Structures are given as structure tokens and as C-alpha cells.
Amino acid sequence: MGDENWDTEFTEDVSREGSRALPVFQPSFQKPGSISMRTNETFCNFTQSIKQPGIRENRNGEEKQTGGFGSGRIFGNRGNGFEERKSSSFVRGFQRMNDDNSVLRRPGRGSFRGDRGGFGRFTTDDANMKQDGRQNSVGLGFKRRGFGIPSGEFESRREFEARGDYKESSEEANIMGRNPKVTYVPPPPPDDENSIFAHYQTGINFDKYDNILVEVSGLDPPPAIMNFEEAGLCETLIKNIDKVGYFKLTPVQKYSIPIVLAGRDLMACAQTGSGKTAAFLIPILAHMMRDGVTASQFKVEQEPECIIVAPTRELINQIFLESRKFSYGTCVRPVVIYGGIQMSHTIHQIKQGCNILCATPGRLLDIIGRQKIGLSKLKYLVLDEADRMLDMGFGPDIKKLISSPGMPSKDNRQTLMFSATFPDEIQRLAGEFLKTDYLFVVVGQVGGACSDVQQTILQVKQYDKKEKLVEILNEIGNVRTMVFVETKKKADFFATLLCQENISTTSIHGDREQREREEALHYFRTGRCPVLVATSVAARGLDIENVQHVINVDLPSTIDEYVHRIGRTGRCGNLGKAISFFDPQADSPIAQPLIKVLADAQQEVPAWLEEIACGSGGIGFSNPKGNVFAAVDSRKVFCNKDNHHSGGFAASNILVADESWD
């Protein structure tokens, strides 16, 4: 375990029935004085944060006031009515737990603060993960050493120590030395051919992609290709595409691949799960191979030909793994860097050679600032989830990146932007980073929701959400399900609740340490924990096999966010289901755009929702114009207007301030 800062340890737990291990969540300890509680069957630890309740860091490492337990609020959530309820469902949830379990006590002041809470089952098999470098901290009944029950095999190497919450978004703060040193080194991904090319099957509706409307706007677009052969790819690339199981192009690939091969800048908007990643990776690699890219040598400063930026660590890692597939057997070396990982490890990875750099924005700026990455050879710049990359959250970082010393001008690089959603105002901002003759490809219907996802909207009041969630999960059984909530604390709360209900659950959110996030995803991907409770940090891009359900316990504040969340299921022609709890008190602003998304995806629109929509303003729209396509080229909408954007960043699509990504 080396220097790893273990803040939790694992205990095997005994199930109620004695036959099945009961998943138990225990929030990580942050500060001495935590209370350890034990039930007959379960352990739960509650703690106060090292910080004052209600204070948290923003992306710049500054502290700011939020709702918190100490302030008499419950979750500091905005707009969904969860906060300011003295007798919240949260508190009542624990009261109920107390009722059920005689020994369990209600936590003291500031009680549930599971800032880096961990969930999920843990078995001794997981020693493998530890051996290969993963540091286990989520698990079945884990706790800190020195509190509560002695652990079994895995014990914390350290006694409890107070330390600041590491906010992974604060790369900038890290640079300024305000965060504790990050020591996590992720285990290297398996590098045998089978693992590299592991993929899941396309679904029964894959062929229906052919019927989706596609519109290309801009001057002189090259014709679409109908199959991989027409792309004129090199043999190695063709072999790799074959190994990855792609036999047919998806619409976004048919149109984007020739555009990128023709050297044009591109903004592409296509529905979730429809193969956008390959739509940029394949032609970029084809170009690189055609240009005879040479293997990069060991050097202190590397000069990659391609940089791909995405908003979350898990997503950029996924893109890296995809680029590893397509570049297999070539001299192109992809590297991934992101926050929450030891900097020396990042630097070591880069030094060994880097042709394609996959990065989150914070870590990328950091590494450029340290002169480990030079930009003089950069030919391809890709922004995945481009609307997210250009909103108020990441926009300033992207602007910094574009104006970094050595960054080729837009005329001397090829810039590609992809997303399932593209609000007009973000398109206008994006235009600044693209050549004026860029092409805009739109695949799909209004709002971009994938019609392979069966959407159900249930009217559920805030206080009834937990019962309803448990009821649904018990009903649908052991199928892989992502549960979205609005805040990190709620993610902790619901994961705890589900564990208490005997449902194997893990969680991912921005307050969890990187190793915890990766473990959570690993447990979810492998089916060890079939339920993943997540904040918006997991809403975009994640491509996890066999996610059959998405449940929005809280609806997001924008319709685009909704589209991305439900897009975690129903991918690549597979079918999926999305259930969303609509609390009229909190969610009426999203009623109108929600109805539009439902209707366009040929889903049933509840009469009660239409009634609510009639009386609401519909401020949750980010694409309110009723267009046939998921988005339209903003150059059309605004071409006759004197409409110059301010150079500021659009706020329409930003996350709630509670969550932070990079």
C-alpha cells in the first residue's frame, strides 16, 4: 500500500439472513470525534468533516458557504426542495434505521458528512486489486482503524488523521499548493490483446440508426462514406476496427470520418451512445498513419500531435482506452492524464512518449505549465462533450489552453468538437475556436434523447423518493442501474440507504478520492455492485455495458443534462429504461422541455406533466426552438442578426455548483 493514505478499512459483514453478505456503507472519516455505530448486522460510521459544516471549496480552492448540516440545512441543494427541511428525509432515514436496528444511534451534530463515502461490497478477492496497485477503500462494511469493530483482512495502515477534503476539481488549487499531495497511482490497464479489444455487442436496434436524419451544414462538405473500406484506412487500422467488432458505421461516423479526413474543422452533435468517440479517433489515427507519424522517444518535454480533452476523469480514461484499441500495433502512443493522480506518475507517463494526449483540462494546463508538454507539433485538438467544455465551468480553462504559448492558431490545427447536445450559445462560443468554414453535423431528433431508451416520468414528492427508489430497485431486481441524484451528500445518503436495504450499491461523485471513484466504477462495471448512485459527474460519456436502467431520483436542472444521463443506457442499439422522479414543487421548470424530449422520442407524456407544463415557464430549455434536429447550426439561426457573443461563457448548461468534475 506504500504511502497511500488509507482512510478506511474493510470488514466482512454478516447478512441478516446469514446467507448473503449485506452491503454496508460507511462514510470515510474526516476528523477525530466521529461516532462509530454498530447494529446487530451492520456497521455505520458517521463523522463531521474536518471543515466547518457548510463550508466547501470551489474549483479554485476557495472556501464558500453552502448548505450544510451545521447550518441547520440538510443538503445544501438548490431548487429541488431538499434543503431547509428541518425534518428531512435524510434525518428521518436515519431515524428509521435506528428504529430498525436497536443499537444504531442517530449521529450527533453534523452527523452525516460522508464526503468521501464509500459503498459497495467487498470481498477478499479484491486483494487482487490491491496487489496490482489499486488501493481498496470501498467495500463491504469498511471503517477506519481505531473506530468500531476490528477489521478483517484489510486494515488501515494509518491511524485516523485529520486532513482536508481533497476536492479533485481543484487542479489549480493544487498548483498553488493548497491541497494535500495526491499519491494515488492507478493500476495500469491490462495490456493483453483480449483485454484491450474487449467490447460489448451492438443491440437489436443498431441497424435502425440508418434511418436517423442527418444534416450537414457548412460549405462543401465531403460526401458521407457508407462503409469502413471507403475511408481508405491503413491495414493496421482496419484490423483494429475489425478486432473491436465494428462492422458497420454509425451515422455520425459516416459523416464525420470523411470530414476529418478532409482536414475540415467539425462540430458534431449525435445522440448518446452512437459512436462519437470512434468518429474522431479513427480519422485522426488514419491521418497520423498517412503522415508517417514517428514513435515519440523518451524526452522530458513531449510534443503530441493530438490532444483530446474531456470533462471527467473517468470519461477521459475511457477515451484513452478506446484510442489504445485503434492505435494497437502502430507506433502511435496514447497517454492519459487526469487529476487525482500522483503528478510524478503523470510526468513519468508522458516522458515515455506521447502522440495522443487524453487529458482533463486542469491537469492538462498544469502539465503544459510545467513544460512537460509542448504544443508546437499539435495538429488535432478534440473537445469531447464540447458543450460542457465550453460552458462557464470549463470554458475559462479551454480559453487558457487555446491561448497557451505555442498553441497553433486555429488555421494551423484541426479542431473537432463532439457532443450529444449543443445549445446555441455554446455553439457561438465554439465558433471562436474553429475555422470559419467548419462543418456542422447533426444526427438525430429534437433534444437528442435516444429513442432506444424507454422513458417513464413518475410524480414523486421529495419525501417519498427513498421509498419509491427502494420499491423500484426491488422490483427490477439485480440489473445494472445508475441512480442519479443532485448532490454529493444525497449520493452518500442514498447509497447508505440502499445498502441498508440489502441492495449492493456503490457511488461515484466529486468528493470521493480518485481510487474510490475508480473502484466504484470497477465494481459497477463488473456487476459486483449492480447499483451505482451518481451525481452529474457520471452523466456524460460513460459507456458501461449492460446498464439497463437509469433512475433520476432528482431531475437535473437542464434538459441537456437529462438527455446525457438517460443516455447511459440504451447504447449502441441496445434497449434501456429511464425512470425519473418528478417533484412538481422543484421540477416544474423542466416540465416543458421534458415533454418535448419525451414526445420527440415517441414516449408517453403523462397528462399531469402537461398540466404542470402549462403553468410553468420552461426555463430548463437549452434548446427551446422546437427544431427537428438535436441542435441546429447556430450560424443559421443567427446569420441575419448582429449577434456577436460577448466572449463570456454560457451558463445554460453548467452543473449545479455542488458538483465539480475535472
Ligand SMILES: Nc1ncnc2c1ncn2[C@@H]1O[C@H](COP(=O)(O)OP(=O)(O)OP(=O)(O)O)[C@@H](O)[C@H]1O
Ligand atoms: N460502428 C460501430 N459498431 C459497433 N459498435 C460501435 C460502433 N461505434 C461505436 N460503437 C460502440 O458503441 C458504444 C458507444 O460509443 P461511444 O461511447 O463512442 O458513444 P458516444 O456517442 O460518444 O456516446 P455519449 O454521447 O454518451 O458520449 C461503444 O461501446 C462503442 O465501442
